[in-house]
Amino acid sequence: MSTTSTSLPAATPSRTQPKPFRQWVNNNRRALSALMIFVVMLTIFMILSPRVFTNPITYRSIFISLPISLFVVVPLVFIIASGEIDLSFPATAGITSWVFAAAVRDGWDPFTAVIPALLLGILVGVSVGTLVTYVGLSSLVATLGMNFLLRGIINMGTEGIAIQFPQMRELLFWQIFAGRIDNFPWIRGFPIHMLWGLLFVGLGWILFNRHKFGTHVQIVGDNPASAAEMGINVNRVKIRAYIFMGIGATLAGVLSVLVNQNWWPTTGDGLLLPALAAVFVGGTPTWGGIGTVVGSSIGVGIIASIETGIIAAGLTGYVTQFFNGLVIILSLIGQRFNGPRHR
């Protein structure tokens, strides 16, 4: 209790109402830093290769593959805010999109084929969540194992054979979820799935910041003992976060099949490190309890632009990884100034 108020109970002190704008900046520091990093990076690219980075086609090509990452990065923010980690989402995306691809190949309607894929994604989420909570395994090790296990099942089941969909573009499902906008002249060719990705980010923001589930995820990650003392079922919250991860990975896998018009036994594999990097570059801290859906989604944009930027700047592809690393480390140093680590 503050001693000021004890001695002065009658004269209610004029409570400082911080200026709304400053309060808003303070509450969104991490996301704003991610935005700043993104803008600075794009400015540098624009100076280095103005022709490429002022051309809408460049962004269009970035936007074609970027939404796939959004579907895994948003739930990954929940997992990391809950104090855990997930390394199994690449194989989850692979195995669920395999179910989808195989069903469509066998004549299923794609709208129906999504259902078993989603159910499998949920099942993987429940399994991983149970291993991490009730069985008590470390999430780092359990999900690492699960990633190998699921990819192993794919390899045994397919013996490395891909599934191709040359006629994919004719399907209504493809046109709705991965088509191009043709009707508006100034955004002609804009990939529709970018809009679905942004919608997912919006829903993720609401779930994280305005819904009971997201709040409980953050409280559990901040202090599981406190959460339990206040009646939050810690295990159940964590399992739900893994279910959300499973659903996100499924959507990413299915979208990747649509975008590539092909399913490979390696589908999803390439997501692991860029997605994790995007989460942290975007301002979600590693220690749990807090996170930013919007910031980490901007992180996806940062990671996705690096490669394009480097090639466009006339450097060879051999330096991509070096610059990836440089950007990650510099951004994390930048995010370090966003307030002290409280735990």
Add this chain to the structure above:
Amino acid sequence: MEQRLVELKEITKSFGNVNALSHVTMHVNKAEIVGLIGDNGAGKSTLIKILSGVHSPDSGELWIRGKCVEGRWTVAKAHTAGIETVHQDRALAVQHTVARNIFMGREITGLFGLIRVKKQYEEAERLMREIGFTSKVFNPDSVVATLSGGERQGVAIARALYFEAELLILDEPTTALSLTETQKVYNFMLAAKEKGSSVLFISHNIFHAYDIADRFVILDRGG
């Protein structure tokens, strides 16, 4: 006979090989302040964690208002029964705001489980003003990590008061508090009793608590 609000009968609890409590029987009447006294490691916190639903006892019975509790006793059930607890560790999520901490686990929700953020803020502000827990440096949107130890304790107590407990359990409520702050906590306990609520508080210092308690329960090495 006085009316008993809660009663614990023959409660036993062990963690692995450690016998925290063996056959503990105690009760709290309506509108009385009970001090739970015992040395470090006597099992005081374990006992109140059983009462507040955090731990389940290995054996024994829990009676609330003359009825034996059937099935698993949980924190949610304890809350519904009007039992509010201020735990020794304050049970706070320090990276989050005061308002979010006050409503932790019992958020005010509207449609689809969406949290009514503005309503929570207003309620938290009203509560803080009512109990005189105000300051120039913090408001319901302040992050708990920026508050002092005494202020954090204030948040934990404010939370327990918000939900208008019939039994207020306080685990070491005055450790780390200044003399004026301690007096303030005692005043809250007396005010609660005045309103007809009961208070069960833990202290390992009997002199500290002598003035305020109606009765003491002494716990000695789990018995």
